[in-house]
Amino acid sequence: MINQASQRTAMAKRSRRSLLATTALVSCLVGLVTTVSASAQTVTVSGDVSPFSATSPDWNVGGDIEIGVTGPGALSIEGGGTVTTTVGVLGLTSASTGAATVTGAGSTWTNSDVLFVGVQGSGTLIIEEGGALSNTDAYIGHASGTGTATVTGAGSAWTNSGSLYVGNGGVGTLSIEDGGGVTGIRGFIGSDPGSIGRATVSGAGSSWTNSGLFFVGDGGDGTLEIENGGTVSNSFAYVGLAEGAVGTVTVSGAGSAWTNNGELTIGVSGAGALTVAGEGAVGNTTGILGYGAGSTGTANVTGAGSTWTNTRDLIVGRSGTGALNIEDGGSVSNAAGSIGQLMGSSGEAVVAGVGSAWANTGSLTVGYGGDGALTVKDGGAVSNRIGYIGFSVGSSGVATVTGDASTWVNSGDLLVGYSGKGILSIENGGSVTNRVGAVGFSSGLSGEVAVSGAGSTWTNDSSLFIGTFGTGTLTIADGGAVSSADGYIGRNSGSIGAVIVRDSGSSWTSSSSLYVGNAGFGTLNIADGGAISAPQLRIADVTGSTGTLNIGAAAGDAAAAAGTLSAELVQFGSGTGSLNFNHTETNYAFARRSAVRERSTR
Structure with a gap:
């Protein structure tokens, strides 16, 4: 569909030549006024209008109409009057001004071809109180002109059987308000390079309906504001299409x-x-x-009740730079979410404030193929099925969950450093939950997790692997807490896992066995009042593994205050295991029921 975005509807050369050829002929008519009325039905022309002689209540021009050729001209259709033309033009040349008003139910201006509001001059169009206008394509601010169009009031309608351009080389402004309606196939705001387009749809019942594509900042500068109950609809939409184009959309109000x-x-x-x-x-x-390399896309969803609903995936930084900000109670939903999709891309998502939520019914990947960052803070909430931080080779993902009531809920597994580099920080009361947790999943790749601060928690409903096939590190400090069903530090052959639990109140609680060097290389340091709790602690479990448990500091380092190990059994396996006591305590002791055993060789 991106290729379709480059298509343009060209202005008919025949119409343009006709418009310019009449300039000299009608210049002598400037200042004249013709008014023909029948009861309340009125068609009025004044000033520089070609052709000039109007008939009423129904005027069939039989060709093009030019309102403001070299000077000021005006057309007024009121009280059920009708005008029928081929091409309509308001403000043809640089010194001209053209104005048209269609007022009242039953008042109509029908163009069988295109309509221009400001070609090189200035054009103004008003459709109000139930008036109606129709044409094929329409241009507001064409070439070097300036055009303004207003559709206001219930029943007021502008029907484009083709495309509507707001700023097509010039400066265009469209206002749809108080129940007015505009329809068309495709819509463009800020179409060509150098053009400026501004569109506002305001008020309950006000609408701009496009059956096809919609562009804001197609090649120029485009701005769309939907406010106070206004609505816009279309098929695919592109904001900031071409290189150098700028598009801005604001949707505000209940x-x-x-x-x-x-x-x-x-x-x-x-x-x-x-x-x-x-x-x-x-x-x-x-x-x-x-979307593309060099592009930037930003979305801000702010305030309670503000929503962005994606029925399929949401990509924050596909090949370019993407930023998603959800704050102050805003809400975003989608199927799968990806931050930093392709190699070379950069994506960042921030979910901040109580009530702010990003709901992914599928997976959420932070750093899919590029660089991704996720921050959940100040009570924000993120949810998904499987979570990935650093998914592909060459990718990098960083996730931070910080502050009381800030949560990241994974109904499935959470993999930190899957095939790329992944870093997860849980701090200052933040919370992360998942089924299986894996840090440093793939061979040759690394993952890092830090859980710090009172109230900070990482809850693994199933197993926790620190170093699955790659290198994984876990640091629990300053009162942070980790829990799991069972735990593995250095799970598979060739893996490296390292865990540090330090400071009073810091803990890792495993409801089943905890392995230090299951089949790989594992190290566990418990120091400065940190605590480990598990029914069994197994060190160097299988042949070829290496497991080391340090109480205090590692061997050869300066002694540190001891931590606490609560386990009924510490068992050495068939690998290379060691237990080091290198601490500053003078009264450190084993509980009476604790046991340290070598694995039986029977």
């Missing part, structure tokens, strides 16, 4: 909604930004922030 019946891409090759605030709502299939 009832305000942007409905995309296809993908929504913020930052295709240019720069795109989306803000959802004040109970606004955005919906689409797949969402992408930062």
Whole structure:
């Protein structure tokens, strides 16, 4: 669908030549006024208008109409009057100004071809109080012109059977308000390089409906504001399409909604930004922030009731740079989530504040093929099935969960350093939960986890592996707590696992056995009041493994205060195991029921 975004509907050369050829002919008519009325039905033309002689209540021009060719001109359709033309033009040349007003139920202006509001001059269009306008394609601010169009009031309608361009080389402004409606196939805001487009859809019942594609910042600078209950709908949408283009969309206020019946891409090759605030709502299939190399895409979802709903995946940084900010009670939902999707990409997601939530019904990957960062803070919440930090070779993922009530809930496993580099920090009361936890999953790759601060917890409902096939480290400090069903430090042959539990209140509790060097290389340090609790501690479990338990400091290091090991049995296996006491305590002792054994060779 990205290829479709480059298509353009060209202006008919025939129409343009006709418009320019009439300039000299009609310049002498500037200042004249023709008004023909029948009862309340009125069609009025004044000033520089070609052709000039209007008929009422129904005026069939029989060709093009040019309002403001070299000077000021105006057309007014009121009280059920009708005008029928081929091409309509407001503000043809650089010194011209053209204005058209369609007012009242039954008042219509029908163009069988295109409509221009500001070609090289200035054009103004107002559709109000139930008036209606129709055409094929329409251009507001075409070439070097400036155009303004307003559709206001219930029943007021502008029907485009083709595309509507707001800023197509010039400066264009579109306002849809108080129940007005605009329809078309495709919509463009800020179409060509150098153009500026601004569109506002405001008020309950106000709508802009596109059956096809929608572009904000197609090649130029585009801004869309949906507010106070206004709505916009389309199929696929692109914000910041071309390199150098800038697109900005804001959806704010209860009832305000942007409905995309296809993908929504913020930052295709240019720069795109989306803000959802004040109970606004955005919906689409797949969402992408930062699609192409060099692009930037940013989404801010802020405030209670503000929502961004992706029925499929959400990608934060596909090949470019993506940023997702969910704050102050905002909510984002999707199937799978990915931060830093492809090699060379960069993605960052921040979920901050009580009530702020990112719900992934599928997996969440921090650093899929590029660089990814996730921060959950100040009571924010993230949920998903399987979680990955550093998924592919060459990727890097960093996740931080910090602050009271900040949570990351994985209903499945959590893998830190799956095939890339992964780092997880849980601090200051943050909480992470999952089924199986694995740190340093693949051979040759590394994962690091730190759990620090009172109230900080990492809950593994099943096994915890520190060094599965690769290198894994776990540090529990300053009152942090880790729990698991069983634990493995250096799980498989060739793996390396290292765990440090230090400081009073810091703990790792395993409801079943804890292995230090199961089939790989494992080291466990318990110091400075840290605590380990497990029914059994098994050191160097199988042949070829190496396991070391240090109480205090490692052998050869300066002695440190001891920690506490609560285990009914410490058993050495058939590998190379060691137990080092290198601490500063003078009254350290084993409980009477504790035992240290070598594995039986029977």
